[in-house]
Amino acid sequence: MTALHEVQRRFRDAVLHDASVPAEILGGRVTAAARLSIYHNNVFGNLTEALRLTYPAVQRLVGKAFFAAAASRFIAAHPPASPDLYEYGADFPAFLAGLETAATLAYLPDVARLEWAVCRALHTPLAPALDPTEITDPDQVLAPHPTLALLDLPTPARAIWEAVLSEDADDRAAALSAIDPAAPGEPVAVLCPVGVPMVRVLSPAGFALAAALAGGARLSDALASVPADQAPALLGALLTGGFFGHASREDAPEPSGAPHE
Helix, strand or coil: CCCCCCHHHHHHHHHHHCCCCCCCCCCCCHHHHHHHHHHHHHHHHHHHHHHHHCCCHHHCCCCCCCCHHHHHHHHCCCCCCCHHHHHHHCCCHHHCCCCHCCCCCCHHHHHHHHHHHHHHHHHHCCCCCCCCCCCCCCCCCCECCCCCCCEEEECCHHHHHHHCCCCHHHHHHHHHHHHCCCCCEEEEEEECCCCHHHHHHCCCHHHHHHHHHHCEEEHHHHHHHCCCHHHHHHHHHHCCCCCCEEEEECCCCCCCCCCCC
């Protein structure tokens, strides 16, 4: 008798890769191949919809048909590792970066990176931000807020993302036409300290300070890495912005999702 896990593996391969129909799938009034096709359509349809919900700007930029085709290829190569579909699609930006049919859209993977960070922030459980009064020692480390992601975007992905999500078609077209897709990008922070995701543009020094602190540097060392005359204001902006979760004298724990990309 074939082991159950072997049957499950063959069934998975048949659903994802149009492999041969496992003998264990019996036919009847509906053939075995037709039964398998139903599973295939349901799996790919549900996962494509999950990707559309996570990456609405990407879909608007490339169109529904292109998105569906790209999603189909992605699903076959990257099936879910968790039953929670909110966790699905983390590899989609990297997949788009290697997609030959999207090679002329250099900004597309960055838009996807930004959308994934927003999705992750939105679905991360709410947590309080650091109370600045907890900072009492220059040797403390500041743990990043659980929703924080720091993205150094080389393309104008943030502007494109904001423009393409406009619900008014005329406004969307006008905003997109005003953006030079070859223009340089900017460092941004994504976080959701009060239940609403925010995307904040950072100065290079602000990004450097946030990245150092989120990476586990001690407060004194992180502040020494930016111009001394800017350090107090930069730190104040990060603290009031809710970038951190708590302060301690111990080394900062590795965050669940790398905040700096």
